[in-house]
Amino acid sequence: MKEPKQEQWAIETTGLKKYFGNNRAVDGVELKVKKGTIYGVLGPNGAGKTTTIRMLTTLLKPDGGSAKVLGYDIIDDAHQVRQRISLTGQFASLDEDLSGMENMVMIGRLFGFSRRDAKKRAEELLTAFDLFDAAKRQVKNYSGGMRRRLDIAASIIVSPELLFLDEPTTGLDPRSRNQVWDIIRLLVKAGTTVLLTTQYLDEADQLADRIAVIDHGKVIAEGTSGELKASIGTGKLHVRVLDPEMRGQAAEVLEQTIQTEVQLGTDPLVLTAQVSDTTLVSKALLAFEDANIPITDFSLGQPSLDEVFLTLTGRPTDDQATEEVAK
Amino acid sequence: MSNLTQSSAIEKALSNQVRPKKASPLSACLTFSGRMLLKIKYVPEQLFDITAFPVIYLLMFTYLFGGAIAGSTAAYLQFVLPGILVLTVVMITMYTGIELNNDIKKGIFDRFRTLPIWNPAVLVGALLVDLVRYLIASTIMLVLGYTLGFRADGGFSGLVLGIAILLLFAFSVSWIWTTLSMIMRSEKSLLGVSMMILFPTTFVSNVFVAPETMPSWLEAFVEVNPITLLVRAVRGFMEGAPDYQAVMWVCLISLGLIIIFGPLTMYLYKRK
Numbered sequence: 164m165k166e167p168k169q170e171q172w173a174i175e176t177t178g179l180k181k182y183f184g185n186n187r188a189v190d191g192v193e194l195k196v197k198k199g200t201i202y203g204v205l206g207p208n209g210a211g212k213t214t215t216i217r218m219l220t221t222l223l224k225p226d227g228g229s230a231k232v233l234g235y236d237i238i239d240d241a242h243q244v245r246q247r248i249s250l251t252g253q254f255a256s257l258d259e260d261l262s263g264m265e266n267m268v269m270i271g272r273l274f275g276f277s278r279r280d281a282k283k284r285a286e287e288l289l290t291a292f293d294l295f296d297a298a299k300r301q302v303k304n305y306s307g308g309m310r311r312r313l314d315i316a317a318s319i320i321v322s323p324e325l326l327f328l329d330e331p332t333t334g335l336d337p338r339s340r341n342q343v344w345d346i347i348r349l350l351v352k353a354g355t356t357v358l359l360t361t362q363y364l365d366e367a368d369q370l371a372d373r374i375a376v377i378d379h380g381k382v383i384a385e386g387t388s389g390e391l392k393a394s395i396g397t398g399k400l401h402v403r404v405l406d407p408e409m410r411g412q413a414a415e416v417l418e419q420t421i422q423t424e425v426q427l428g429t430d431p432l433v434l435t436a437q438v439s440d441t442t443l444v445s446k447a448l449l450a451f452e453d454a455n456i457p458i459t460d461f462s463l464g465q466p467s468l469d470e471v472f473l474t475l476t477g478r479p480t481d482d483q484a485t486e487e488v489a490k
Numbered sequence: 491m492s493n494l495t496q497s498s499a500i501e502k503a504l505s506n507q508v509r510p511k512k513a514s515p516l517s518a519c520l521t522f523s524g525r526m527l528l529k530i531k532y533v534p535e536q537l538f539d540i541t542a543f544p545v546i547y548l549l550m551f552t553y554l555f556g557g558a559i560a561g562s563t564a565a566y567l568q569f570v571l572p573g574i575l576v577l578t579v580v581m582i583t584m585y586t587g588i589e590l591n592n593d594i595k596k597g598i599f600d601r602f603r604t605l606p607i608w609n610p611a612v613l614v615g616a617l618l619v620d621l622v623r624y625l626i627a628s629t630i631m632l633v634l635g636y637t638l639g640f641r642a643d644g645g646f647s648g649l650v651l652g653i654a655i656l657l658l659f660a661f662s663v664s665w666i667w668t669t670l671s672m673i674m675r676s677e678k679s680l681l682g683v684s685m686m687i688l689f690p691t692t693f694v695s696n697v698f699v700a701p702e703t704m705p706s707w708l709e710a711f712v713e714v715n716p717i718t719l720l721v722r723a724v725r726g727f728m729e730g731a732p733d734y735q736a737v738m739w740v741c742l743i744s745l746g747l748i749i750i751f752g753p754l755t756m757y758l759y760k761r762k
Binding site: 355 | 511529532603604
C-alpha cells in the first residue's frame with residue numbers, strides 16, 4: 164500500500180473520447196470504479212458501452228482523454244494493464260472450432276502455465292462451472308449459457324484483479340442468467356473488481372454496487388441504484404382491491420386523500436398513483452378502512468430503473484431491452 | 491450438481507491465485523501452432539489444397555506443355571518440376587492470409603490481444619504450421635515426380651536444400667498476405683488482390699520456359715522477378731549445380747519481405 168488514496172480506484176477515466184468518423188461513439192466518459200465492487204454501465208444499444216470497454220482493455224486507442232486501470236495508464240502501461248485484467252467480450256471470446264478443454268488449456272498455456280498445470284487448472288474450472296461433461300465437445304455445439312460460463316472460466320484461469328464483462332447475459336434464458344449472476348457475485352466475493360455493461364435495467368439493479376447510465380457516449384447519471392431511483396423523486400403507490408366493482412369508489416377515495424391523479428391498471432383490481440408526499444399514503448390506508456373498501460395489496464415502491472431511464476433520456480429503453488426486463 | 495457444492499467449487503477455484511511466469515515467446519508461438527493443428531484435426535478437408543494442388547498442377551503442366559515445349563514429357567518433367575514446385579507452394583501461401591482474415595474477425599482475437607504475451611506469436615505460430623503444410627505439399631509433389639521419372643542430380647541433399655530455400659521464401663511471402671488480410675475487409679477482396687499479385691509473378695517467370703525464348707522486354711522483367719530467382723536457386727540445388735548468386739538474392743529478398751511486412755502486419759494487428 165503506497166498511496167491508499169489512489170489505490171482504491173480500479174478504474175479512473177477523465178474525458179475519454181473515441182470518434183468513428185462523425186460518430187462520437189464515446190464523447191467524454193468519466194468513470195470512477197472502486198476496487199472490489201461491481202460497477203454497472205447501463206445504456207441502450209449503440210450508447211458507447213462496448214467502445215468504452217475496448218479502450219479500457221487496451222484494444223482501442225482513445226482519441227482523447229485519459230484512463231488509468233488499476234493505477235496504470237491504458238496507453239503508456241498497456242502491458243501492465245493486460246497482466247491484471249481479463250475481458251469477456253460481447254461475442255464469446257473463445258475458439259468455436261476447439262473443444263472447451265482445448266480452449267482452456269490453450270489460454271492457460273498462453274498465461275504461462277506448463278502443459279500439465281494448464282490441464283489441471285482447466286479441469287478444476289470446468290468442473291466448478293459445471294462444464295466438465297461437455298469439455299470434449301466443440302464450443303460451436305455449446306448452448307448460449309454454456310458458452311458464457313466457459314468464457315468467464317477462461318477469463319479467470321489466472322484470477323484477474325479486474326474483470327470486464329461486456330453484456331454477460333444478453334441472449335441467455337433466465338436460468339442461465341441467474342447462473343451467470345451467481346458466478347459474478349462469487350467473483351467479487353473472492354476479491355475481483357467487476358465492470359459489466361448491460362442494457363438490462365434489472366441486471367444493473369440486481370448486481371451493481373454503483374451504476375453509470377450512458378447515452379450517446381456520455382455518462383448522464385451515476386450513483387447507486389437507490390440514488391438513481393431517488394433522483395426521480397417520487398414513489399409509486401400500488402393498490403389492489405378485493406372486488407372489481409369497488410374500484411371506481413376506491414379511486415375516488417384515493418384521489419381525495421393523496422390529491423394526485425390515480426391511474427386504473429389494465430388489471431380490473433389495480434390502482435396506481437405517483438406520490439410525492441409519502442405522509443399522505445398512510446392516510447389513504449385509513450381512508451379505505453373508513454369507506455369500508457376491502458383491499459388485498461397496498462404498497463409503496465421506488466420507481467423501477469425503467470422509469471429512471473425514461474426520465475433521464477426522455478425516451479424508453481430499446482424494445483429489445485424492455486422485453487427481457489422482469490418488471 | 492447442487493447449487494451449494496457448485497458455489498463452493500467456484501470459490502475454491504477462485505481462491506487458487508497462482509500466477510505463473512509469463513509465457514516465453516517460443517512457448518506462445520508453439521501454443522498457437524497447436525491451435526492450428528487442432529483445427530486441422532477437426533476439419534481435415536482443409537488439407538485439400540496442399541494435397542490436391544501439387545498432384546493436379548504437376549500432371550496438368552507436364553502433360554499439357556511437355557510435348558510442345560521440350561519435345562517429350564519426360565525431358566520437360568526434368569526441367570519443369572522444380573518450377574512447378576515453387577509455383578504450387580507460393581500459390582498456397584495465399585491461403586495463410588485468407589485463413590487469418592477469417593480468423594481475426596472472431597471474438598477469440600479480442601482475448602488474444604488482451605493477453606500479456608509476445609504479440610506476433612499468434613501469427614508466427616500459425617505460419618510455423620503453414621511451413622509444415624508447405625513441406626507436405628513439396629513432399630507429395632516430389633514423390634509423384636519420382637514415380638513419373640524425375641531424377642534430381644543434386645541427390646537427396648540437393649532436394650533438401652532446394653526445399654529449404656523454398657520454405658524460407660514461402661514464409662517471408664506469407665507476411666505480405668498477413669498484411670493484406672489486416673487491410674482487406676472481406677475474404678473475396680483479399681482473394682482477388684492475392685490472385686492479381688500471384689498470377690503474373692508466378693507465370694511470367696522461368697517456371698515453364700527458359701527466359702531466352704521471350705521478347706527482350708519480357709525477358710528483362712522475368713530476370714528480376716523474385717520467383718525467377720527462386721526457381722533458379724531451387725533448380726540449381728536439385729540439378730546439383732547450385733546457383734549461389736540466386737540463393738543469395740532469394741535470402742536477401744526474403745529477409746527484406748520479413749523486415750517490411752512483419753512489423754507492418756503487427757502494426758495493423760494492434761490497431762485493428
